[in-house]
Amino acid sequence: MSKTKTIDRAASSPPANPPARTAGEQPVAAQTVTPTGDGRLRIRHLLGLEGVCREDIERILATAESFKEVLDRPIKKVPPLRGQTIVNLFYEPSTRTRISFELAEKRLSADVVNFTASASSVQKGESLRDTVKNILAMKTDVIVIRHPCPGAPHFLTRATDAIVLNAGDGAHEHPTQGLLDIYTIWERWRDLQGKRVLIVGDVAHSRVARSNIWGLLTMGAEVSICGPATLIPKSFAEIGVEVYTDIDKALDRGVDAINVLRIQRERQSSSFLPSLREYSRLFGIDADRARRLRPGALVMHPGPMNRGVEITSEVADGPASVILDQVTNGLAVRMAVLYLLCGGQAPASREGE
Amino acid sequence: MSVQGARPGVRAIVGGRVIDPASGHDGVADVLIADGCVERVGRGAGAGLPDDTVVHAEGLIVAPGFVDLHVHLREPGREDEETVETGSAAGVRGGFTTVCCMPNTEPAIADQETVRFVVDRARAALGKVHPIGAITKDRKGEALAEIAEMVSAGAVAFSDDGAPVANAGLLRRAMEYARMFDVTLVSHAETPDLSRDGVMHEGVVSAKLGLRGMPAISEEICVARDIALSRLTGCHLHIAHVSTADSVGLVRAAKGDGVRVTAEVTPHHLILTDDLIARDFDPLLKVNPPLRTQRDVDALRQGLLDGTIDCIATDHAPHAEQEKDGEFDLASFGMTGLETALGVCHRALIETGLLDWPLLVDCMTRRAAAVFGLKAGRIEPGADADIVCFDPNGQWQVTVQTLASKSKNSPFLGWTLTGVIRATLVDGCMVYQDWSAGVSSPSESDRTRSSIHRSPVAKSVGSSPRR
Numbered sequence: 001m002s003k004t005k006t007i008d009r010a011a012s013s014p015p016a017n018p019p020a021r022t023a024g025e026q027p028v029a030a031q032t033v034t035p036t037g038d039g040r041l042r043i044r045h046l047l048g049l050e051g052v053c054r055e056d057i058e059r060i061l062a063t064a065e066s067f068k069e070v071l072d073r074p075i076k077k078v079p080p081l082r083g084q085t086i087v088n089l090f091y092e093p094s095t096r097t098r099i100s101f102e103l104a105e106k107r108l109s110a111d112v113v114n115f116t117a118s119a120s121s122v123q124k125g126e127s128l129r130d131t132v133k134n135i136l137a138m139k140t141d142v143i144v145i146r147h148p149c150p151g152a153p154h155f156l157t158r159a160t161d162a163i164v165l166n167a168g169d170g171a172h173e174h175p176t177q178g179l180l181d182i183y184t185i186w187e188r189w190r191d192l193q194g195k196r197v198l199i200v201g202d203v204a205h206s207r208v209a210r211s212n213i214w215g216l217l218t219m220g221a222e223v224s225i226c227g228p229a230t231l232i233p234k235s236f237a238e239i240g241v242e243v244y245t246d247i248d249k250a251l252d253r254g255v256d257a258i259n260v261l262r263i264q265r266e267r268q269s270s271s272f273l274p275s276l277r278e279y280s281r282l283f284g285i286d287a288d289r290a291r292r293l294r295p296g297a298l299v300m301h302p303g304p305m306n307r308g309v310e311i312t313s314e315v316a317d318g319p320a321s322v323i324l325d326q327v328t329n330g331l332a333v334r335m336a337v338l339y340l341l342c343g344g345q346a347p348a349s350r351e352g353e
Numbered sequence: 354m355s356v357q358g359a360r361p362g363v364r365a366i367v368g369g370r371v372i373d374p375a376s377g378h379d380g381v382a383d384v385l386i387a388d389g390c391v392e393r394v395g396r397g398a399g400a401g402l403p404d405d406t407v408v409h410a411e412g413l414i415v416a417p418g419f420v421d422l423h424v425h426l427r428e429p430g431r432e433d434e435e436t437v438e439t440g441s442a443a444g445v446r447g448g449f450t451t452v453c454c455m456p457n458t459e460p461a462i463a464d465q466e467t468v469r470f471v472v473d474r475a476r477a478a479l480g481k482v483h484p485i486g487a488i489t490k491d492r493k494g495e496a497l498a499e500i501a502e503m504v505s506a507g508a509v510a511f512s513d514d515g516a517p518v519a520n521a522g523l524l525r526r527a528m529e530y531a532r533m534f535d536v537t538l539v540s541h542a543e544t545p546d547l548s549r550d551g552v553m554h555e556g557v558v559s560a561k562l563g564l565r566g567m568p569a570i571s572e573e574i575c576v577a578r579d580i581a582l583s584r585l586t587g588c589h590l591h592i593a594h595v596s597t598a599d600s601v602g603l604v605r606a607a608k609g610d611g612v613r614v615t616a617e618v619t620p621h622h623l624i625l626t627d628d629l630i631a632r633d634f635d636p637l638l639k640v641n642p643p644l645r646t647q648r649d650v651d652a653l654r655q656g657l658l659d660g661t662i663d664c665i666a667t668d669h670a671p672h673a674e675q676e677k678d679g680e681f682d683l684a685s686f687g688m689t690g691l692e693t694a695l696g697v698c699h700r701a702l703i704e705t706g707l708l709d710w711p712l713l714v715d716c717m718t719r720r721a722a723a724v725f726g727l728k729a730g731r732i733e734p735g736a737d738a739d740i741v742c743f744d745p746n747g748q749w750q751v752t753v754q755t756l757a758s759k760s761k762n763s764p765f766l767g768w769t770l771t772g773v774i775r776a777t778l779v780d781g782c783m784v785y786q787d788w789s790a791g792v793s794s795p796s797e798s799d800r801t802r803s804s805i806h807r808s809p810v811a812k813s814v815g816s817s818p819r820r
Contacts, residue, residue: 050561128679149680150563151634158633159678170682171563207563233560 041340045164047153048173049214057215060179061186063336064329070107071332080339081110086142087135088114090167091128094146096303096327097167097177101144104334110342113140128152129159136160142342145169163341171205176337177302178211180330182219184322185257187329188298193220196254196294200247200283201261201310202231202272208302212259213241226250227261227283230272247283257298260285260311276309286312290320298322361783362386362406365399366776369410369742373417374715375731384415386738389780393734408776408783410742416714417730418450418480418739418777420721422510422617423539423593423666424691426452426482428474429467430459435671435759437471440691441478443669443758445777445785447692450480450739451722451729452669455514456487463487463498468506479784480777481739483509483727488527488538494518497527504534509725512539514593515641517575519545521582528588537589537615537725540579542600543642547571552682554627554643562631564681567643569597576600580607583614591724592616594668596642598652605661615724617666618653620690620697625764626650636677636684637764640670654707657716664721667694671760689763692756695743696770704771710745738781747773 041056049057070078086105090098098114105112115135126134132143144165145153150172156164168174186192197216203209203225216223217240225232226244237243244250267273290299299311299320307313316323367383371394383399385392399407426440435443437454444452454471456462462471468484475482486508490496493516500511511531517540518524524538531538548571553559555566576592580603583590592604595616604616625644629635638644656662670687677684690697698717702708708716722730729739749755751765777785 127675147680149682151681154634155680169563173563204560205563210561210563233557235557235560238557239561 039340040343044341045153045157045166046175046337046341047157047164047166049175049178049211049218050173052175052215052218054218057179057182057218060333060336060340061183063340064179064183064332065187067107067335067339068329068332070335071328077107077109079109081105081108081342083111084142084342085111085113085138085140086144086338086342087140088112088167089117089132089135089143089145089147090115091117091145091147091152092168094168096330097146097174100327100330101165101167101176101334104331104338105144107331108335108338110142110338113138128155132156132160132162136162142338165337165341168207170207171210172207173211173214174207175211175215176330176334177208178215179337180326180333181208181212181259181300181302182215183329183333184300184326185221185298186219187325188296188322189256192216195221195256196224197221197257197259198224198226198250198255199259199261200226200250200285202263202267203227203236203261204231204233205264205267206261208259209261213239217241224250224253224255228273228279231267247289251289251292255293255297257300258285258290258293259300259302262302262304263306263310276306280309284308284310284312285315287314287318290315290318293320300326302326362781363408363738363778363783364402364406366408366410366415366740366742366778367399369413369415371415371732372711372714373732374711375417375719376733378732379711384732384738384740386778386781389738389782391732391734391736391738391740394732408742408778410775412744413742413775414710414714414745415732415740415742416448417718417732418741418779419448419694419717420664420727420730421449421452421667421669421691421694422591422664422721422724423514423619424452424454424669425457425671425687426454426471427671428458429470431673433759434673437474437482438478439757439759440669440671441475441480441482442785443689443691443756445479445779446757446774447694448717448741448743448774448777449667449691449694450741450777450779451483451727452480452691453483453485453509453725453727455485455512457492457515461487461492462503462508463489463491465499465502465506468503468508472507480779481729483507483725485510485512485514485539487511488513488518488531489523492516494520494523497523497530500527500531500536501534504536508536509727510537510539510591512541512593514539514541517541517543517545521578524579525582525586528582528586528590532586532588535589537591539591539593540575541593542572542575542579542595543567544571544574547574551643552639553630554645556627556646558627558631562634564630567641569599569645569649572597572642573599573603576603580604580612580614583607584610584612587613589613589615594619594622594642594666595653595656595662596622596645596649598649601652601656601661605656605659608661615663616656616661617664617721617724618657618662619666619668620694620701621668621688621764623650623653623657623665623701624697630681634681635764636679636681637688637762637766639677639681639684639686640668640688641686650701654702654705657702658707658712663716663724665694665698665716666721667691669758670762671758672762673760674762677762687762689756689758689760692758693751693763693765693768693770695772695774696749696751696768697765699745699772700770738778740778741774742776744773744775746771747775749773
């Protein structure tokens, strides 16, 4: 695969320092972060959480925390990605992820271009390779890609020199969602070691589940998955996950955080499920089931929710729910990842912007 | 079929280790050739012949030209990917002097006219090319194709390759019908209801990658069904590209029961596994049947060793660059294999100590030819002088430049393979030769080669007809 251009990152991105913080704040989770010296991550792209080391994840969490503080400022914009061009390449409909990325990029002062393709254009018309070559010919530095085909982001790393961020590739991974879920749990306990996380639902088709599983295992959490046997790959037991098809047994093992996945209506038409009603009765999280979580446990959902199917409104809006916190945290986490991967200047102080 | 002409005719191959599994010959000998046929095999038989008609094969293995029962030559229809001519050139580059091409062309090789077209195109090819006809009209799985007419035009076997006949009743009729002409039906064993939309083997790797899986059982159910129909009808059934451990077991049991079943395995299924896809979703690794697990690879190797699997076939499937350069989900299935087969088999079977050269040569020659009853795969007086000379220790690196096929979709690009084809003869004529050193050939010495070796003919696709 020919490399057609070389981006001189050293020139455009001076070594990054952790984002500046205002005096008087707590240090950024210093006890868990092992600095890598130059403040960079070991990964060059964020393609998935499989294989991402604990130090990188901890650095992202710590950086996200300081960006979350930025989001509470009256002026929410910082300059580290000034002069960098990011293209959001979305081959699938997405509301929150696309908006979250776009907002994170703008908060970091990057120039942002959105490219939205209809699903049908994946099959016909211009190939992904040609589309990306065209976009890069316009001198963009970073590609954020959402694509229905697993591995499409990996293909971009072979076909281009750009930094690639996976915003969801088919059923493979959705690493920033995994990171924001992990951040949400970490924010509560500051340490995931031994914490028990249960993922409920259509794991087979879920990129959110996969990214959560890899990241949580790396962070020392104990991960269980639960759902109908048609939607739970039993081979996941081979990667160190407890597999349940009985929600009561899964809850009996003790749960510190439950991540409820969206169940797609088309699973019913393609015979993975007889009916959503039966799914809801067997696996839906209602108040009775939520009461069996451990004290202080979190209820999470990556959205969008099917209220009354996989989760009842009582639970989704209840005291244990952190579903809206996840959305806020997503913005901070995406700012952190963009900042750490794309370099740039440290965020200026309040006055500087 | 006497052939002298533009291509240099060879009178003898001298000094090589002649391995001919059909006659059991394995030892240094000369092979004497006359009128395109083998005249005699014996020590010193080539003494006294003019040097420019002699191939010096000291240090080389001299074997019957390899026979491949399963290639895709894309003609008619996708001549941008391969043609009968370029596919055959790739074949002789890999030591194959006989290949049988599958009917999934556009239009399909499903009637007498199209069989004739391929047979006619084959006349200009460097090696021998035999078409396999479709079982059903247009390979649609709906109505029987005119099998007898295709047999008379030169089809050597029948298959709806890639689109298995899903209707068991229709396949039963096809077997009963084909039995009349004693021709072989080749089964691409797959149960579409179980593998539809799949792009790789179903297992822990597909689960991790979020790619849709093709379960092993999809193949095994079809193998079991087809064996049962063969048992019922008495039709000879050949299972193409066996890829799972349990398929091997089914074939083994059927052979034990006396069912007329044979089987082939591809070089890539003997060495590559599904976990390689996890590295970077490389579409070059997308193939049907999919790459399976190490357990399957081990069972396939064992099946070849104990004779359950009869032969090696490449399933050479050329594809244009744009069909293999993009999303894994959207890429075409298939990989080229004619030119890498020997080296890959060496690594999978000989380096591992499972097979020795005579047995591997047997799997690529006599045992393959026997499946379709082809008159090929032996070095004995009167046989066509289709012969390959290869350096069993020489090495070469697979690159886009070293491949003769029109398409370059090989998963072995970048690999260094052991086993260098030095010369390929078809009907006694040199159709390919390469005496360069290779990457780092341990056996390379300054053997003197006769002028025949420096003739400008080979290595490129010849323009003059062979016969």
